[in-house]
Amino acid sequence: MKIAIYGYGNLGRGVELAARQNADCTLVGIFSRRDPSNIKTLTGAPVYAAADLHKFKDSIDVLILCGGSATDLPELTPTLAADFCVVDSFDTHANIPTHFANVDSAAKKSGKLCLISAGWDPGMFSLARLYAASILPDGKDYTFWGRGVSQGHSDAIRRIPGVLDARQYTVPVPAALDAVRAGENPELTTRQKHTRECYVVAAVGADKAAIEQAIVTMPNYFADYDTTVTFITAEQMARDHAGLPHGGRVIRSGKTGLCGEHNHTIEYSLKLDSNPEFTASALVAFARAVDRMYHRGRVGCLTAFDVAPADMSPLKPEELRAHML
């Protein structure tokens, strides 16, 4: 399978590294809207101008889009679906139906196959929710994120005047986790599920009290959470908060029996040292499935829900049955 990467940020670098771990995968190159001569890749993979992508129409099996969900992907995925089988990690949950419709229509027109919203949430967490709900219809599921770095929330803090750098960790509330795991099916408010820890480097002379106030009262991002703000130095930030760890868990608790007397708990959890590298690894596995399904004649748009798991593995069906079933 010949893949290419469009966009060379953290996620694109992750796909570059993931490609090396999959023997059936050849990385044709990295396409960027920046000047290719200014980009040095981690593995020496070639970089081309995004404008030249059309020249590679016949030498790329699956194009992995590594852009942002806010502005890049809604535009790029349907456009590139005209010439390529595309996989993206579109993660604005509320806009998935619209994005799906746009990509599906473009891909059906071009006869290509695309898969959107791959990664871990949406992605593996979505699969965990779907399988668990299908098996335990009389139940309730909960998604907890963290402990991990939320890049969107970190960016929001950085936009506050006087802030030089910031890192925000989302942390699940242990008591909420315990209640869910005990099968109590609690009703939980936003505040009861997660807390937010913020580490902030302030400019010299900045009003720290004002920064803290601006953070904890920020609507949508922090106002509905118990938020703690800790001011640190740039050295501490570089030393203790350089990584992008994340993770979380999907828990479904459900009942069976003559009178619902038996409780069952299904839990799917991830603990990730590098959020972008794990997401990238998932994208490559979904790209494999897209390549196979396309060659079987499938066109249009898919999500993780439409992929038979066997298509994500490099192993043959008989090997999977013999060794993994």
Next chain:
Amino acid sequence: MKIAIYGYGNLGRGVELAARQNADCTLVGIFSRRDPSNIKTLTGAPVYAAADLHKFKDSIDVLILCGGSATDLPELTPTLAADFCVVDSFDTHANIPTHFANVDSAAKKSGKLCLISAGWDPGMFSLARLYAASILPDGKDYTFWGRGVSQGHSDAIRRIPGVLDARQYTVPVPAALDAVRAGENPELTTRQKHTRECYVVAAVGADKAAIEQAIVTMPNYFADYDTTVTFITAEQMARDHAGLPHGGRVIRSGKTGLCGEHNHTIEYSLKLDSNPEFTASALVAFARAVDRMYHRGRVGCLTAFDVAPADMSPLKPEELRAHML
């Protein structure tokens, strides 16, 4: 979807109860090799003689086989595939390739679609192994069972002279779990992964020391484990060990990065009050997928690996994308 149950033990009763929880599911009846007039069902579902099954050829969409893997299923699933789409829970891992080949050939001859080895292991645990290995190729996975009742091991103890009743719990070793979760990828022997706890009701006057010795030295079942034997009364057995709880977890730990510097842990865990009722619930969800795939023209034999998760849900694809992705 019209389903029927073949075999009315713990698993068959579980499917009977699961059918009630799925609004798209009608239970046509229960088929048994015992005299139907001697069987009282939990929900009032009708019971028919297994010999009359052929009369229901056109009124059953999916037949769920609830027999044992040792002697029933290897014979029954291929035979019944001549007339029915069949789902079974064949769980003798080593014999899956042969069973698959037999069922596949029978189903291709009859034009039916069957799915074998559904449940949680094989089944949901297999899926956890496959997804995790596809995403993290440079890693290692571990399956831990328990704490839960192993029915095969309980039966083995009951066959020892002087034993009236027995219940065996398989218990994962906490230190092994911790090492795996820490990403240490340890090499673990059988003894290091699980312990076995046995609760035994001995006949009056039986030689308890001899019974204990017979248990802990029993090859294949107990000799390779640290096994504890506790003698209890029939009353204690009935009071404290009436249920069939089980569960376990699949953990894969794998590395990504330029030099494997980032570790990731994926864990899928189940905590089940009733092993047969959970297995039955999974069988019904897989039966739904079989029904849909059959009506799209698929024939032959499948496993969980071949099923797109969306086909297991009663919800429409657009509902899944809007609410679960």
